[in-house]
Amino acid sequence: MSIPTICETILTFVFRSEIMGKYEYFNRDISWLSFNFRVLQEAMDKTLPLYERIKFLAIYSNNTEEFYQVRVSYYKHMLRNESEFPRQHFRTLDPAGIIRQINEIVTNQQSIFHLIFEDEILPELRKNRVIVVGKEDRLSKAQLDYVSDIFYSNILTSIEPVLLVKKKVRPFLKTGHPYIAMEMVSQDNPGEKHRKRYGIVKIPTDHNISRFLELPRENEKHYIMFLEDVIMRNIHAIFPGYNVKNWYSFKLTRDADMEYDDYEGEDLIDAIDRIRSVRSVGNPNRFQYDRAMPDKLLEYLTTSLTISKDLLVMGGSRHNFRDFFSFPNPVYPKMEIESLPPIPIPALANLKKPISSLISKKDYLLSVPYQPFEHYLRFLREASTDPSVKEIKTTQYRVSDHSVVVNSLIAAAENGKKVTVFVELKARFDEEANLKWANEMTKAGILIIYSIPKLKVHAKIALVIRKKGSKHGDQTYLGTGNFNEKTARLYGDHGLFTSNPEVVKEVKDLYKHLENQKLKPRFKHILVPGFNMIPSFRKLINQEIENVKAGKIGYILLKMNGLQDGEMVDSLYKASEAGVKIDLIVRGVCTLKTGQSYSKNIRVIRIVDRYLEHARVFAFLNNGDHQVYLGSADWMKRNLRRRVECIFPVYDRELKKELLDVLNIQLSDNVKACEIDEHLSNNRIITKGPDIRAQLSIYEYFKNKYTIPQYL
Numbered sequence: 001m002s003i004p005t006i007c008e009t010i011l012t013f014v015f016r017s018e019i020m021g022k023y024e025y026f027n028r029d030i031s032w033l034s035f036n037f038r039v040l041q042e043a044m045d046k047t048l049p050l051y052e053r054i055k056f057l058a059i060y061s062n063n064t065e066e067f068y069q070v071r072v073s074y075y076k077h078m079l080r081n082e083s084e085f086p087r088q089h090f091r092t093l094d095p096a097g098i099i100r101q102i103n104e105i106v107t108n109q110q111s112i113f114h115l116i117f118e119d120e121i122l123p124e125l126r127k128n129r130v131i132v133v134g135k136e137d138r139l140s141k142a143q144l145d146y147v148s149d150i151f152y153s154n155i156l157t158s159i160e161p162v163l164l165v166k167k168k169v170r171p172f173l174k175t176g177h178p179y180i181a182m183e184m185v186s187q188d189n190p191g192e193k194h195r196k197r198y199g200i201v202k203i204p205t206d207h208n209i210s211r212f213l214e215l216p217r218e219n220e221k222h223y224i225m226f227l228e229d230v231i232m233r234n235i236h237a238i239f240p241g242y243n244v245k246n247w248y249s250f251k252l253t254r255d256a257d258m259e260y261d262d263y264e265g266e267d268l269i270d271a272i273d274r275i276r277s278v279r280s281v282g283n284p285n286r287f288q289y290d291r292a293m294p295d296k297l298l299e300y301l302t303t304s305l306t307i308s309k310d311l312l313v314m315g316g317s318r319h320n321f322r323d324f325f326s327f328p329n330p331v332y333p334k335m336e337i338e339s340l341p342p343i344p345i346p347a348l349a350n351l352k353k354p355i356s357s358l359i360s361k362k363d364y365l366l367s368v369p370y371q372p373f374e375h376y377l378r379f380l381r382e383a384s385t386d387p388s389v390k391e392i393k394t395t396q397y398r399v400s401d402h403s404v405v406v407n408s409l410i411a412a413a414e415n416g417k418k419v420t421v422f423v424e425l426k427a428r429f430d431e432e433a434n435l436k437w438a439n440e441m442t443k444a445g446i447l448i449i450y451s452i453p454k455l456k457v458h459a460k461i462a463l464v465i466r467k468k469g470s471k472h473g474d475q476t477y478l479g480t481g482n483f484n485e486k487t488a489r490l491y492g493d494h495g496l497f498t499s500n501p502e503v504v505k506e507v508k509d510l511y512k513h514l515e516n517q518k519l520k521p522r523f524k525h526i527l528v529p530g531f532n533m534i535p536s537f538r539k540l541i542n543q544e545i546e547n548v549k550a551g552k553i554g555y556i557l558l559k560m561n562g563l564q565d566g567e568m569v570d571s572l573y574k575a576s577e578a579g580v581k582i583d584l585i586v587r588g589v590c591t592l593k594t595g596q597s598y599s600k601n602i603r604v605i606r607i608v609d610r611y612l613e614h615a616r617v618f619a620f621l622n623n624g625d626h627q628v629y630l631g632s633a634d635w636m637k638r639n640l641r642r643r644v645e646c647i648f649p650v651y652d653r654e655l656k657k658e659l660l661d662v663l664n665i666q667l668s669d670n671v672k673a674c675e676i677d678e679h680l681s682n683n684r685i686i687t688k689g690p691d692i693r694a695q696l697s698i699y700e701y702f703k704n705k706y707t708i709p710q711y712l
Helices: 003-011 028-044 050-080 087-093 095-127 141-158 227-232 265-273 275-280 295-304 321-326 355-359 374-385 404-414 431-443 501-515 533-549 566-578 637-641 653-667 694-705
Strands: 017-020 023-026 130-133 178-186 197-202 212-218 221-226 242-254 284-290 312-315 364-368 389-396 418-423 447-449 460-466 475-479 491-498 555-560 581-586 602-607 617-620 627-631 647-650 673-676 682-684
Touching (some): 028 050, 095 130, 212 227, 221 227, 374 389, 374 404, 404 418, 404 431, 602 653, 627 653, 653 694
Parallel strands (some): 389 418, 581 602
Antiparallel strands (some): 242 284, 475 491, 555 617, 617 627
């Protein structure tokens, strides 16, 4: 079956809607699969450099793995613990039906995935003299010797072979790791000459062994070999006395959604310490197998490993394509996407003036990765050595491996500043890293405040407090993304430097609340869940409705990663019914259903390109005097109701215009933007005129607006 034919199958799939009253909604997880398919569409795009397409295969694979670990785990938990959920909710949601639908959609998407890899990526690599060695490829003696040397010196000792005996030998499969299943026959026992035996081997990438081996060049060609092929070319050393007739790959995914909302203090730290072992033994929720695997072998595996049929998802001959993030490019920079160096903000790049002196006079907007995250790092570094600074407070949600941010905070503490860091240990899949950095900061004398029970602190806020009478006063940086240098090069986010005394005071009050939840401050400028966030958003939406009723224009432009909260979706439906025009830029989950009578004034677009669209922006026309907010919160139930978030206003007219310019460029995208219809299809936007690829156009926008100063 060709890729276009399978695409049609995916795009015409009948997606289930949830009906509540007169409104319909998409299931959040089915809508997310539509987003992940949009990622896969980038891997299909032949206009992209080959290694960019490979990167999107890796992103798709990683997304899918985490989806099964977390979201499918949720439905499995519902089935195992039905009594914990309201009966009507259980019936309406139908977790077993959702899992079946998820597996069917993912199986179809996997067919496309492997066609892209096998029929397009591999042949294109060969055309460019990069050979991914397959079962049929012949290697030179020098290459064979090299493979053998690597196998015996680096790999063999990490292999744990298992000869399967149904109902007697049941090995434990490690979650998220590819395995090899082999059909074998005995070499020595004539009675077993034609009797097939089955063995399995885990591909030992968890032993700090790369999935890919670069071989010596031959005839100006570069050779790359999968680790499993290296193993199979030396399988006689692992299963001596057997001839391997065929081999196939498979992988098991387990639940990884650890329940720790009820933990606090030392109990939470102990739970985080146990998290790796807890996740590794979670309940199975997906068994992915090679589509070429014979039914008899599949049946033997599922019986031996006690895998139920509802976990089966067909895949290709290889698994764990998230390993392709490290796929070697021996001809770099050929076949890679051209990098775009960040455009500095001239005032903030001027090393002759402290950043604090500039922020004391006006607000500054930072848009990464178009502009350098270094501006924030400098803000933090200067504060760590500034004699007038007495205190620094910040939040940390996801920290990079070698964090300049954390090192700056440690330096501030060593310079005698009081440093307080709220570390959210419950950032899924980053718990251990966050605990490690928290321990490092504690050693340096930094006050660490850990997670609040029942809540996650997702706000991205940094606060610099100066001594009374100081020249530049207190200042804050409020962001839409993590304080993470690595992701700041890959994620599209915004941040605001401000010394606005009213905003700074409310940020201080929010920190007081974080330190003592009994304190209940009042917020007028920033929006915080549990205080004023939902009422404020509803008021802003209703304001547009009232303007339409008064004969004026009502318009709402929202950008976020996810839209799922029923109350907010209903508010948008009602605004649409009233005649308010609404543009939504939603990257991932979107339960709002377009194309209905009550959503006829709503357009939803999705942009997937070289950078991950991560910013949250909320703009309301307000009769021509735009009200614009930025922040950390999506319109998901968890963000609006079970997290500590911070949405903050942009008051500076020039900065508001800059944000609206960026959003309007994104709305004009006719290359990488897709409009989401009532079937959750990603429909390419076709318009007259020149091609507009938003991310490249935004880069040019900043390039034209900000000239690079001579002193850099």
